[in-house]
Amino acid sequence: MADMDDTFQPRIMGFLCSWCSYSGADTAGVSRMQYPPNIRIIRVMCSGRIEPLHVMKAFEQGADGVLVSGCHPGDCHYATGNYYTQRRFAVMRQLLDFFGIDQRRLKLTWVSASEGARFADIVTAMTEEIRMVGPLNLRANPKGV
Amino acid sequence: MTVVNDQLTLILREKVHTLFAEGVADVFIGYRHGGKPLRVQPHVARSAADADQLVWNPTCINNLTSTLHKFADMRVGILVKGCDSRALVELIKLRQVRRDGVYIIGAPCPGIVDHELIARSVDPATITDIFVEEAQVMLTTDAGEITLDPADALYAKCLTCAQPTPDLYDELLGDPIAVHPIPLDARFNAAIELEQLSVAERFAFWDEQLNKCTLCYACQAVCPVCFCTACALALPRNDPKRKNRDRESVFSFHLMRAYHMTGRCIGCYECERVCPVDIPLSAIFQKAEKESRDLFGYKAGSDVAAVPPLSTFGDKT
Structure with missing residues (x-):
């Protein structure tokens, strides 16, 4: 962890499809590319899931x-x-925005298995973006996840 | 005191008698007088005697299609307004109702009076007849005739109704009502107003509104197109999250319900009517309807053969 200071560390949940994006993340890891540790990844069989x-x-x-x-x-x-997936999340982004949850908090991207560098870039950029947007604090009584 | 619209009520009863006599339907779902002035209640007629209690007048607000699933194995007759018929189209499309299992009597609807609005200017108990026209609502009371502006008498959804006559029916009750041109976005006014705010202001707005929510799930129970028998969003009664009404649980429920209704909501806004704490739910579902139009060019309830937008995909999206 680079910064142990008070900088806001966003918690990002990543849902990656097994065939492309998860392998892409794997490629990033195997190639020792640096990206922020703020993302927690869940692997699913297909983004359609x-x-x-x-x-x-x-x-x-x-x-x-x-x-x-x-x-x-x-x-x-x-x-x-x-x-x-593309259709679903087009709707979902609009609805999040309508309820006052910034659209930038939900990102839909395509990453192929060979695009480790692209995956690292996306996570870096997204972490920075969410850091700018700030914490969501939807939970009224956060119990420290 | 009763609100009467004698002529059409009598024609309706006659039609239902015929349905029963010819064996077209075993039950007929309609309205009968409620316990209070200007109120009706859903009525399931199973015999000729029951049929004589049926009424049709400008207070018949309930969307009866949400009760259809209870009569799945019967031959059912039902009375639908313009908005109800759109719900029926969606139910048939989503294979919840068989078209050949239901006999539809369509009622061209001039607009339904909101008893709460009327009560602001007239004592509902004195009203004996209501006549709704495009530009005015005429009330006959014990004290004589009173004319109200539609904005002071009708439900908001009726003021911007673009389709007062059902387009799916076996038989029509009375003459079709001419469609008066409605500005394209008039039906989405509440949603558009909220869209003008900043994200933070919208969050503050919904935070305040949804804070009232008791998670009673009445909105879900009354919705005709929200038909799953087990809901993925509803919390069990003993769930502490339901008891505490945690903000995140309430947001999640309403946001996800809006998502599930995208491409399905036909804009009857029964949810808003039954909400015991008056959350402006119509704004949410206007947004859902608007997005399904803007993103996919899809209008729920207009065409039985149309494929729901989230069950398919197009060239670019």
Whole structure:
């Protein structure tokens, strides 16, 4: 951990699809690329498996941002999963915004298995962005996750 | 005192008698007089005697399609207004109701009076008849005729209704009502007003409004297109989160329900009507409806053959 000072350390929940993005994160790790430790990753079989309810649960449990990542359009292991994801999260971002939860807290990206550097860049950029947006504090009584 | 619209009520009863006599329907879902002035209650007629209690007048607000699942194995007749018929379209599309299992009597609806609004200017107990026209609402009372502006008498959703006549029916009760042109976004006024605020202001607004929520789930129970038997969002009665009404649980429930209703909500706003703490839920579902239109060009309840927007994908999205 670089900064042990009082800088706000956002908690970011990452939902990555097993075939592309999770492997991409793996590539980043194997290649020893540096990116902030603020992301906690959950591996799912397909980005099409990720429901907006998962995202909302993450916010509910104290996450400041959520990264959803899958295969590039056209590359989905199950052919069409990420197209559904794209539609779902287009709606979800609008609704979050409508309820006063900044859209920037939910990010949908495509990362392929070879794009370790891209994954590291995305996490770095997102951590910085959420740091600017600030803590979400949706929990009325945070119990320190 | 009763609010009467004799002519149409009598025609309706006659039609239902015929349905029963010809064996087209076993039950008919309609309205009967409620216990209080200007109130009706849902009424399930199973016999000719029951059918004689049916009424149709400008106080029949309930969206009866939300009760259809209780009669899944029967031949059902139902009375629907314009907005209710859109809910029925969605239910058929989502395979909750079989089109051939339900006989639809469509009621062209001039607008429904809000008893709470009326009570501000007239004592509801003295009203004997109501007649709703495009530009005015005429009340016959014990003291004589009173004319009200629609904005002082009707539910807000009725003021901006673009489809007063059902477009899915087997039989129509009375003549179709001409559609008066409504500005494109008039139906989404409450949502658009909130969109003008900053994110922080919106959060403050919803924080205050949702703080009132008791998680009673009435909004979900009354919703015609929110039909799952077990809800992924509803907390069990003994869950401490429900008891404490934690902010994150309340936000999560309302936000996720809005998501589930995107591409489904047909804008009857029964949720807002039944909310015991008056949360402006219509704003939320206006937003859901608006997004489904803006993002996917989809209007819920307009076409039985249309594919729900989140069950498919397009070229670019």
